[in-house]
Amino acid sequence: LQDPFAGIMKGVVLGICPEARIVDLAHEVPAYEIPDAAFLLHQSWPYFPKGTIHVVVVDPGVGSARRPILVEAAGHRFIGPDNGVFSMLAAPKVRHITAERYFRHPISRTFHGRDIFAPAAAHLAAGITPAKLGPLIHDHIRLTFHEPVRTGRRVWTGAVLHIDRFGNLITNLAAAEFPADAELSVGLETVHRRAATYAEIPYGELFLIAGSSGYLEVSANQTSAAKLLGVGTGAPVELRLL
Amino acid sequence: LQDPFAGIMKGVVLGICPEARIVDLAHEVPAYEIPDAAFLLHQSWPYFPKGTIHVVVVDPGVGSARRPILVEAAGHRFIGPDNGVFSMLAAPKVRHITAERYFRHPISRTFHGRDIFAPAAAHLAAGITPAKLGPLIHDHIRLTFHEPVRTGRRVWTGAVLHIDRFGNLITNLAAAEFPADAELSVGLETVHRRAATYAEIPYGELFLIAGSSGYLEVSANQTSAAKLLGVGTGAPVELRLL
C-alpha cells in the first residue's frame, strides 16, 4: 500500500489483457507468512466466479530455485510461487511455468510478481491454454497445516489460524463439527459462552461463534479478543465438550 | 486491508454482475463507529454518478434483529444495515431487504456484507427493480447528529465530526454560514487565523479553512492539527464572530 508493487502488476496485466477485471484480495499479509497467505486464499477463492485467476505474491524465495507454478482446481486457476501457499487446494493440477515467451524481460531476480506471475496470468486471461505455460508436475510443495487433534474423549486441541482486523481469533476447529455445548481454553482464559451473533453479547465479553469462514472463532463484542487475551496466530486452543 | 473481506464481496458481485464497476471508498472506518461512517458517506456519495449503488458494511449488529435495508435518495441507491449509517441522506425511500432468493446461501450470521448486501447490490446493478428486494418501511433508524448550537449573540458551539489522515479536524460548522471574521476554540487553544489555502500559512501554525467537504476545518500547515491539539472526534469547539 505504501509501495507501488501491486499497482505495477496491474499495469503489466492491463498492457497484455486490457479487458481484465482485477480485484485486490489483501496486501497486508505478513511478508514471510506462507501459512497465513494459504489460509487467506482458502477463505476467499470460493466466492469468486469460476474461471477466476488468483495471483499470490507471498514469495520470500523469489529468484531462487523455487518454481513459479500454475494450479488448476475446482474450475479456478492459481498462479504464484511453489512454496506451499496453495497447499489447502484439493485435487490440484499443477504446472511448472516455464514458457519464457510469456514473461516480461529482463526478468528481475526480486520481483517475479511483475515479471512472471502477472504476465502469465494476463496471457491466461487473454485466452492461452494452461498447457502453453509449462508442463505438469507432481512434486510441488505441500505444507501440513495444524489439524485439530483429539486428546481426550471429549477434548480436542487445535490452534489459532488467523487473527482478523477486528481481533477475532479464527481457530482451525470446523464450526459444523463442534455444534454442541463446549468450552474453549486459549491463553489464560476459558470461554464458556457460544453466540450466534456479535450483538447478543455484552460489550467486551469473550464468546465463541461460528465465523463466516466456517471455523469457530473467539470474539469479544465491539473490542479485540486478541488484545484481551494477548495471544497471536499459532496459539494453541483446547476445546472441551460439556 | 489485511483481511480479504472487501475482496470477497467483490468476487460475489462479479459472479452475479460481471460488468459491474466497483470503487473502494474507505476501509479504515473504526469498526464500530456508525456516526463516522455516516459522515464519510455524506461527504462522498454526491461525487459519484447517478445510479451508483453504495454499499456500507459498518455493521456491529450483524446477524441480530437489525434489518438489511435499501435506501433510494437523490437518484442514488444505498445498501447496508439499518443502524443509522444512512441518517444524513435527505428524503430517503427505504426498503427492508427481505427477498432471500437474491441472497447467498447459507447466510452467515457474521458477514452479511458477503451474503446479503453484496448480492443484493449486484442484482440491482444487473437490473432488477428495487421493489423486488423488499417492501417499503418508514421506521428505519435515524441518528441525530451534533448540530451547532447558538450559545450567545455571536457564539456557536459545535463539534469535531471527523479527523482525516492529514490530521485536519473537520467540524460540523458549515463554512458558508460563518464567512466573517471569527475565532475558534478547540482543546486548549484558540485559532485566530483563517486561510484560503494551506500554503499561505507558515509551517506548523494552526488556522481555519473552508474544507473540501464544505465544513470549517482546523488545520496546521504540513503537520497534524489533531496531534498539536491533542483532540479527537467528538471534541467540542466554540466559534466566536469578531
Next chain:
Amino acid sequence: LQDPFAGIMKGVVLGICPEARIVDLAHEVPAYEIPDAAFLLHQSWPYFPKGTIHVVVVDPGVGSARRPILVEAAGHRFIGPDNGVFSMLAAPKVRHITAERYFRHPISRTFHGRDIFAPAAAHLAAGITPAKLGPLIHDHIRLTFHEPVRTGRRVWTGAVLHIDRFGNLITNLAAAEFPADAELSVGLETVHRRAATYAEIPYGELFLIAGSSGYLEVSANQTSAAKLLGVGTGAPVELRLL
C-alpha cells in the same frame, strides 16, 4: 485509506468517462514528500500501457499559486501539481491546465485532486486532445535529485532514495553501473556481500542486491534492513569498488 479522497476522485472520473479503467498506485506516500512521490512514479509508470494517464495528488501547495499541469512523455500522460513531482520524466512536454470548463465547480481550494486533476484526466481519457486543457509552458519546476558523486578513484557517495515496506533500502546507485565486487557503507555498517536473490542469504544477514527498480538495494533476508541499520530515506551511502 481511512479517508474517502481516492474513492471520491474515482467517482468523479467515472461520472465523466464511465469506461475508464482505474488502477491505484500508492496511497501512503508521506503527505508532504514530493521527492518520494517522484521516485515512486519513476519506478512505476514504465510498466503501464502507452496512453495511460497517471494522476498524482501529493500536493502540499494546493490552492496556492502553484499550477496544475499536464505532462506528456514517452507516450504517457501525467496530471498533477507543478511542484517537482514529475522531475524524473525525460523530455517532458508540459502544459498549464487552465481550461476551467473541464473542471468541477465550485473549485475547492484544498482538493484539486477532485475538482481539477480527476476531471481533467477523465476528459483526456474520454478523448479530448491535450491542447484543449491549456498552453505549453517551459518554466515548470524541476527538482534536483541526489546523483551519486565520485569521491575517490574507486569510491562513490550516494544516498538512500526510498525504503520499501519490507525494509529494503533502495539507493540511487544504478545496479548496472556497479556490477563488480564492491562494499557499501551505510549507517554504522559496511555491507560486503552481494547476492542475486534474497533466499541465498542466511536469515537476518545484510547484503547488496540489484533491486527490481534497477538500483542497488541493501536488504536483509526475511527482516528489515532499515530497522537493523537504523537509517531512513536520504541517508548517505558510500560504495567502494574492491
